[in-house]
Amino acid sequence: MNVTIKDIAKIAGVSYSTVSKALNNSPLVKSDTKERIVAIAKEIGYEPNFAAQRLVSKQTKIIGLIWPTIERVVLSTLVTKISDEINKTPYSMILSVDPVQASLETFRRFQVDGIILFEENVDVAVDPSSTPLLSYGVARKGPANYPIIDANHEQAMYEAVKYLYALNHANIAYIGDFSPTDPMQVQKYKGFVKAMKDFNLPVEEHNLINTSGLDWYDGYTATRKFLSLPNRPTAIVGGSYDISGGIIRGIKEANLDIPKDISIISYDNIPQMENMEIPLTSIGVPVDKLAIEIVQSMIKIIEEKESQPVVIKMTPELTVRASCK
Amino acid sequence: MNVTIKDIAKIAGVSYSTVSKALNNSPLVKSDTKERIVAIAKEIGYEPNFAAQRLVSKQTKIIGLIWPTIERVVLSTLVTKISDEINKTPYSMILSVDPVQASLETFRRFQVDGIILFEENVDVAVDPSSTPLLSYGVARKGPANYPIIDANHEQAMYEAVKYLYALNHANIAYIGDFSPTDPMQVQKYKGFVKAMKDFNLPVEEHNLINTSGLDWYDGYTATRKFLSLPNRPTAIVGGSYDISGGIIRGIKEANLDIPKDISIISYDNIPQMENMEIPLTSIGVPVDKLAIEIVQSMIKIIEEKESQPVVIKMTPELTVRASCK
DNA sequence: ATCAAAAATGAAAACGTTGTTATATTATGT
DNA sequence: ACATAATATAACAACGTTTTCATTTTTGAT
Numbered sequence A, B: 001m002n003v004t005i006k007d008i009a010k011i012a013g014v015s016y017s018t019v020s021k022a023l024n025n026s027p028l029v030k031s032d033t034k035e036r037i038v039a040i041a042k043e044i045g046y047e048p049n050f051a052a053q054r055l056v057s058k059q060t061k062i063i064g065l066i067w068p069t070i071e072r073v074v075l076s077t078l079v080t081k082i083s084d085e086i087n088k089t090p091y092s093m094i095l096s097v098d099p100v101q102a103s104l105e106t107f108r109r110f111q112v113d114g115i116i117l118f119e120e121n122v123d124v125a126v127d128p129s130s131t132p133l134l135s136y137g138v139a140r141k142g143p144a145n146y147p148i149i150d151a152n153h154e155q156a157m158y159e160a161v162k163y164l165y166a167l168n169h170a171n172i173a174y175i176g177d178f179s180p181t182d183p184m185q186v187q188k189y190k191g192f193v194k195a196m197k198d199f200n201l202p203v204e205e206h207n208l209i210n211t212s213g214l215d216w217y218d219g220y221t222a223t224r225k226f227l228s229l230p231n232r233p234t235a236i237v238g239g240s241y242d243i244s245g246g247i248i249r250g251i252k253e254a255n256l257d258i259p260k261d262i263s264i265i266s267y268d269n270i271p272q273m274e275n276m277e278i279p280l281t282s283i284g285v286p287v288d289k290l291a292i293e294i295v296q297s298m299i300k301i302i303e304e305k306e307s308q309p310v311v312i313k314m315t316p317e318l319t320v321r322a323s324c325k
Numbered sequence C: 001a002t003c004a005a006a007a008a009t010g011a012a013a014a015c016g017t018t019g020t021t022a023t024a025t026t027a028t029g030t
Numbered sequence D: 001a002c003a004t005a006a007t008a009t010a011a012c013a014a015c016g017t018t019t020t021c022a023t024t025t026t027t028g029a030t
Helices: A003-010 A016-023 A031-043 A050-057 A074-087 A102-108 A153-166 A183-198 A216-227 A241-253 A271-275 A286-303 B005-012 B016-023 B031-043 B050-057 B073-087 B100-110 B153-166 B181-200 B216-227 B241-253 B271-274 B287-304
Strands: A062-066 A092-098 A114-118 A133-136 A148-151 A172-176 A209-210 A235-238 A263-269 A280-286 A313-314 A318-321 B062-066 B092-096 B116-117 B131-134 B149-152 B170-174 B208-210 B235-238 B261-270 B281-286 B311-314 B317-318
Touching: A003 A016, A003 A031, A016 A031, A031 B116, A050 B050, A062 A074, A062 A102, A062 A286, A074 A092, A074 A114, A074 A286, A074 B092, A092 A102, A092 A148, A092 B073, A092 B092, A102 A114, A114 A286, A114 B092, A133 A286, A153 A172, A153 A183, A153 A263, A153 A280, A153 A318, A172 A183, A172 A216, A172 A241, A209 B281, A216 A241, A235 A241, A235 B153, A241 A263, A263 A271, A263 B050, A280 A286, A286 A313, A313 B092, B005 B016, B005 B031, B016 B031, B062 B100, B062 B287, B073 B092, B073 B116, B073 B241, B073 B271, B073 B287, B092 B271, B100 B116, B116 B287, B131 B287, B149 B153, B149 B287, B153 B170, B153 B181, B153 B235, B153 B261, B153 B281, B153 B317, B170 B216, B208 B216, B216 B241, B235 B241, B241 B261, B261 B271, B281 B287, B287 B311
Parallel strands: A062 A092, A062 A114, A114 A133, A133 A148, A148 A313, A172 A209, A172 A235, A235 A263, A263 A280, B062 B092, B062 B116, B116 B131, B131 B149, B149 B311, B170 B208, B170 B235, B235 B261, B261 B281
Antiparallel strands: A280 A318, B281 B317
């Protein structure tokens, strides 16, 4: 059987309500007594009973994370970081990999205090009266009825081009997914094109390479194809971590050197960029900062109960490594 | 404020203890009353209060999963499946990506009912009197004081060779990690060598290729190197999902065809094998079955309280796809 | 020394369940 | 019709906290 505050009370010769206050560092109890009680608690290895605390506080101190799409390295890194971040707070995290609606159902049953949703193209009907919800996704036209944290993809791509331009590149290509149904990709595309225009660089067919997908293989095949064409760019912007992996391989296979022959900068700012065949210079919101922002916002929403459906656009950062010249 | 059994009691005109029994389908309450109460509960959207149930039942119905190594596709798939599986039960899962000892600490505080540990080379000192613990890892010499679920790596590799042998291959190479400090890899190595000997196939330097790592790139570089050597094998056993990805690439680059020129079978049995450049024939315990076994065992240990430190060796299965001939 | 105010502690209700025990109701056999 | 057994329902303690309110103790001013 576990140690309770009543056990502590008995040893300390005080009432258990005093113990409760002492352990919560209440100003209502004398500091000598407080110290004595805390010492005893530690001594006999007291751990507060979670269920009892929840019952009276009407909170679960649990945040649910809905993660319907699996197995993209970037996302699993983000999940890890979010978990880390939540563990630093009094909250903890439970994970659901079920489809969105089913997950919401589960979390309601669980009475979690808040829900973080990884949104990919999903538009969720959320009853605003219910559990606080925060989405990591893309801002909509008409704002949803819950807050959204969104990496500024457009700005990221703009900065990528700006950086390459500053390095005197004039023939810059974008290898990425141009799917018009994925808002994230649309943003990236826009940002690239806008920057190119702003710097008076040509935007033509040969420097807009559609991978039709976000995976390694998509980047690889697209690169092979486009390297065989004339008017080869001197710099490439890769649309995702995985795509860029494929790009590197494609370039290597053509016996070209990075960055001597071609510079490359990739979207997605995760530590793994460092460990690629060539450490990739990358642009994007650092995954750590993203995690912190998501968790902080979630907790704020939970605790302040005032969830305006704001959109938080996170600013991308450039991390220079060895792939641009 | 949430609906409680007292609200139901008021509406139904019975005492709340009767409601409790009715909702738990107790034989102590008349079936008419039961139905009526259940109907009302549904009607007004009653959800039992988790904390209250936990407080009285002395259980949390939460299973903690410790996952210290991240970002190996195979493992994240397994985590997903385990989560799925747990969600089918009355339990739910919380995830910790902290180092083992810190995670154990957290989970104790949480009073989780059981802990699943993904063990990679970690030897954990566990106080057997405490929370039930189940490890997914490798059997030790002296059994640990908790149960271990272990894929039979040795048998897997044996079966791989057997399969290739049945396809009339005589020159078979193993491309994998031969690190003597990683017990999983040692098992695989052993299984391969044993099979080769049993089938009277030669085990020489040219068909034991050490990648010194488990990643894509390790497989790729190893393959490039060994393809340049004479006496090229007709079939390859790849040591992991990622390694095999690299092997495929290496072979393709050498302008060889799979399976026409070289057959390849990979360790790890996950659905993603289907989506590789070439759908890979693979051997290993199917990740779904692994997840089911882990979760079932965990729950059994929790509920029966009799955790003998057994080792469960899971039988690998062969999934034939397009990469062997 | 006396008393009021302030400080410290204690008592007890509340949170929403489950499970045990007590009570009321119905059925059964004579 | 009556005792007895079986059945259905109600009452209430218990789980381990937090929090409110009541009580006791200490402090400080007179």
